[in-house]
Amino acid sequence: MKKNSQGKIIKESDSLEIVKVKESKVDDAGDYQESPIYIYYEWCKKCGICVAFCPTGTLASREDGAPYVKYPEKCIHCERCDMLCPDYAITGAAPGERRTNVKK
Amino acid sequence: MKNIPQKVIHQYLRHRKKFPHVWCPGCGNGIILGDLLRAIYNLGIEKDSIAMVSGIGCSSRMPVYVDFNTLHTTHGRAIAFATGIKLSKPEMNVIVITGDGDAAAIGGNHLIHAARRNIDLTIIIINNNIYGMTGGQCSPTTPLGRYASTAPYGSLEPNFDLCELARSAGASFVARTTAYHTTEAREIFEKAILKKGCSIVDVISQCPISYGKLNNFGSAVEMLKWQRDNTIPVEAASKLPPEKIKGKIIRGIIYDTDKPEFTEEYDKLITHLTGELSISKNKSVNKKVTGKAN
Numbered sequence: 545m546k547k548n549s550q551g552k553i554i555k556e557s558d559s560l561e562i563v564k565v566k567e568s569k570v571d572d573a574g575d576y577q578e579s580p581i582y583i584y585y586e587w588c589k590k591c592g593i594c595v596a597f598c599p600t601g602t603l604a605s606r607e608d609g610a611p612y613v614k615y616p617e618k619c620i621h622c623e624r625c626d627m628l629c630p631d632y633a634i635t636g637a638a639p640g641e642r643r644t645n646v647k648k
Numbered sequence: 649m650k651n652i653p654q655k656v657i658h659q660y661l662r663h664r665k666k667f668p669h670v671w672c673p674g675c676g677n678g679i680i681l682g683d684l685l686r687a688i689y690n691l692g693i694e695k696d697s698i699a700m701v702s703g704i705g706c707s708s709r710m711p712v713y714v715d716f717n718t719l720h721t722t723h724g725r726a727i728a729f730a731t732g733i734k735l736s737k738p739e740m741n742v743i744v745i746t747g748d749g750d751a752a753a754i755g756g757n758h759l760i761h762a763a764r765r766n767i768d769l770t771i772i773i774i775n776n777n778i779y780g781m782t783g784g785q786c787s788p789t790t791p792l793g794r795y796a797s798t799a800p801y802g803s804l805e806p807n808f809d810l811c812e813l814a815r816s817a818g819a820s821f822v823a824r825t826t827a828y829h830t831t832e833a834r835e836i837f838e839k840a841i842l843k844k845g846c847s848i849v850d851v852i853s854q855c856p857i858s859y860g861k862l863n864n865f866g867s868a869v870e871m872l873k874w875q876r877d878n879t880i881p882v883e884a885a886s887k888l889p890p891e892k893i894k895g896k897i898i899r900g901i902i903y904d905t906d907k908p909e910f911t912e913e914y915d916k917l918i919t920h921l922t923g924e925l926s927i928s929k930n931k932s933v934n935k936k937v938t939g940k941a942n
Contacts, residue, residue, distance in 0.1 A: 591674035627830040630678030
């Protein structure tokens with residue numbers, strides 16, 4: 545039996561835990577060590593908006609229509625995918641500055 | 649155990665509610681709710697000082713998912729309930745979320761009279777040109793010649809221009825934006841919330857399931873591209889000749905003025921009358937006293 549801070553018993557399915565998005569690490573050469581974009585697949589409805597409006601082509605569609613990070617080194621932290629996602633399933637990595645040294 | 653990312657929007661969601669939300673894939677409601685939550689975060693308004701009121705419809709399910717004081721009311725009457733909240737608690741930021749059918753058809757009179765009264769409400773009309781929830785019936789904002797399930801040969805009725813309607817009815821802040829222009833929408837929501845007076849924002853949204861299929865738009869992506877290509881900012885439109893902006897939808901802050909606000913005028917009236925009453929009471933007391941003395 546799990547209890548919340550107020551002492552009420554909570555179901556396993558109700559207990560959602562908020563985790564911090566991993567911060568994207570960039571090495572000296574300007575390459576990402578970790579993915580700059582966090583996709584929460586349980587909420588994704590595969591509408592394709594994030595892939596269509598990504599300005600640098602960082603994202604691509606999987607066979608089932610869900611997005612994945614194809615070229616993490618291209619991400620410029622514009623957060624366009626974050627703002628246009630209707631399901632709050634995709635987030636740009638935690639407070640990142642806009643990158644200008646993008647490899648093309 | 650489910651893990652969800654912590655970003656601005658997720659701080660304002662009711663995580664006990666069933667997620668993912670009920671809206672169809674590619675629906676604009678989620679995008680617009682995200683813009684609104686970012687605007688509230690940027691303004692630094694406390695959760696408890698916001699009351700979000702909605703009627704019936706797809707967009708009116710927004711207050712269910714957010715962690716404010718929320719009220720889900722009858723069809724078209726959201727503005728009437730919100731007027732009650734604002735008059736009893738004038739310090740609250742009352743935000744009304746309605747759809748186009750909710751605001752312009754069933755609650756049309758409430759909309760124009762809230763604008764006429766100039767009561768300090770932020771009315772956000774999510775305009776997807778159709779009654780999405782009930783199966784795609786023709787609404788007052790379905791453009792002329794567009795298809796709906798009750799207009800299989802094209803709509804015969806010209807549509808409402810909600811911004812012109814709100815402006816002529818007397819609202820002090822009128823703006824139009826789209827689901828595609830997220831940053832512009834966020835800035836307009838910030839100004840609309842801060843504005844003292846009735847602020848009406850017409851947000852053009854997409855309904856890929858009911859409206860998009862019948863009108864051969866394809867997908868939600870195509871509808872967002874349509875919003876991008878067929879709208880023009882009000883600043884740019886003022887410089888162009890009228891033949892170049894023909895057929896384009898003008899977005900941006902269309903009208904912004906300062907007018908006497910209803911709750912402030914109401915407070916003034918109360919203080920005025922109670923002041924007068926106390927004076928008249930004193931007068932009557934004095935009369936009685938003088939009467940006794942005589």
